[in-house]
Amino acid sequence: MILTIASGKGGTGKTTVATNLVQIDGQRFKLLDCDVEEPNCFLFLKPDIQETIKINMPVPDVDETKCTGCGKCSEICQFKAIASFKTPDRGFCITFPELCHGCGGCMLVCPEDAVTWGKREVGVVETGLFDDIKMVHGRLRIGEAMSPPLIKAVKKYVEDGYMNIIDAPPGTSCPVIEAVKGSDYVVLVTEPTPFGLNDLILAVEMVREINIPMGVVINRADIGNKMVSDYCMEQGIPILLEIPYDRKIAEVYSRGECMIKSLPEYHKLFSDLLFKIKKEVQV
Amino acid sequence: MRFGRAKFFIVVDMETGETKTVDNGISMNALQGAGIQAAETASKLGAECIITGNLGPKASKALNAAGIKTFQCNGGTVEEAIQKFKNNELSSLDMPNVEGHWQ
Incomplete structure (x- = not known):
């Protein structure tokens, strides 16, 4: 009980x-x-x-060599724990692990498989x-x-x-x-x-x-x-x-x-x- | 005024003097990560410099990553801020000058 x-x-x-x-x-x-x-x-x-x-809880780790800065991860994240940028010369992401709720949405939508699980x-x-x-x-x-x-x-x-x-x-x-x-x-x-x-x-x-x-x-x-x-x-x-x-x-x-x-x-x-x-x- | 929670952005083309207004309501009303989202918006708009009142830690991290320079100007009109910027009278905000919320 x-x-x-x-x-x-x-x-x-x-x-x-x-x-x-x-x-x-x-x-x-x-x-x-x-x-x-x-x-x-x-x-x-x-x-x-x-x-x-x-x-620990899972948070995203982004492989910079794979990321194109397409913005799909940032779009799905309700907590803004991942931000995506595309400048004329490169595309990339930065993460804010302290904001992440560990849903894994970014990992699912990334077309380049650039997101893996890290931990906090x-x-x-x-x-x-x-x-x-x-x-x-x-x-x-x-x-x-x-x-x-x-x-x-x-x-x-x-x-x-x-x-x-x-x-x-x-x-x-x-x-x-x-x-x-x-x-x-x-x-x-x-x-x-x-x-x-x-x-x-x-x-x-x-x-x-x-x-x-x-x-x-x-x-x-x-x-x-x-x-x-x-x-x-x-x-x-x-x-x-x-x-x-x-x-x-x-x-x-x-x-x-x-x-x-x-x-x-x-x-x-x-x-x-x-x-x-x-x-x-x-x- | 804090960058992430600004209601609008005025985008100024420094060469032509052309301006446009961008609604930042989505970040202004965000539960968290307003500065991060606002930095993404600024980057998408192709901004190279930002003039703002205050800058929080996450906005600062995101803007630095995006290679956008930030300058501080408290009060006054947009026109006055642009004039001060042209005259090199604004100090740069390389670091956040206010604390994050709930921290």
Whole structure:
């Protein structure tokens, strides 16, 4: 099973939910941190790193001796990652690998077979083990703008026979969709504020678009107002868990510890959450 | 004004003084790579020199590759810019003078 923890708004508690959930007994867990721009699951569960693998994506390499500067590659490229020039004395291309999305269109249309695959490093995938929890995360290369290829690489580690928990990036754009798609269930973490509600609505619309069942966790549940719970009720989205606003939780978090270990009184909240999710998925 | 995001280009034949207007809307509205596309357009128009306000890093790389020289002129009319160019009053922009977007 694949369970993705997402949110519209950032900083609502995705990682808190993910890292605590995987420590519930009686289940084999695999935690995949797909927030590759700022992965933080490894800060809370400190796994021993087993392997570090560089992830590349394909970008065009142009053989200058073959290129005539016909412009077909540049015409098909939607991202202007390849530019073509024809001057009276020569024709040639220049590439902007950092803009390339790796579609391979330039290679297909080149009548001279001048384009071959080069590569650009997008980041690394690291795997590790914490107790018996298998962990994987991606770390985007500094300066790299495109995270979906790395997220895809992290998701290749999804394993049958495990409860795979994906910690998604915030928002509702391409990286989030890459993280969420293919999941059996999505948990949206929010907070009971106008900002939380606004972004929750965006996230709900996104998850509906890709047709995955979902539930909501409200963090810092006793601040703000009732608008989020009213919205969930009206939309028929189950509220799976409400985490209270408790200074102790913030203190534990700031030390890089997990609620479930440092504040055992919250253990039940997360075991109930897991139980409810499993029930929702079966329905 | 930035080269890649210019709404129009005025192409001037320095010998005859003839001008034409070229719409750069397609680059102006591009999500990314506006400077690259604008450089391609300039090259296709047969431009040897460009006079612009600002030049981004990718436009600069593309124009250099295409062998097109760039000069800076901020403000004023096209006529004034051409006059300054003729009088050698414009400084050349061999390097980008503004940063890329989203970098």
